[in-house]
Amino acid sequence: MQNTRLNNLFDAIATRLGQWFLNPWRRLSLLIISFLLGFFLANVASTTAGQRAELDIVVAAFLVMLTEITSRIFYHRSFLSRRSLLVDSLNLLKVGFIYGLFLEAFKLGS
Structure with a gap:
């Protein structure tokens, strides 16, 4: 890539963010936020897919595929x-x- 001002700006931002997340507490807080975001996305996915009840199998297959790709990575x-x-x-x-x-499955089972 060419060494443009925009490219230099993005490189500087990336290095500063990388240095900022070297702190263990910031890293841990970002990981906890990521876990809670995944929990929230699961609640959103289960409620929106369950509303219409037309594409449940397709949505479930897509979500399993995404989790398996993430595990592979x-x-x-x-x-x-x-x-x-x-x-x-x-x-x-x-x-x-x-x-x-x-947890959503346990709620539906009870």
Whole structure:
């Protein structure tokens, strides 16, 4: 890529954000927010898919495919040596999503 002002600006923002998230408390807070966002998305997905009750199987297949792709990304051998913040937050988003779907299933079963 060319070394433009916009490219330099994005590089500077990315490095400053990376340095800002090196603090363990900020990293932990971002991971907790990611988990809670996954939980919220599970509640949203289950209520919106259950409203119409026409595409339940298609939506369920799509959500399973997304969680499996996320697991493939997180547990791939090349990521085990170096885990970035983005991959960790994506994994916790997935965990929160699955947890929320399990809680919704328990609510429907009772």
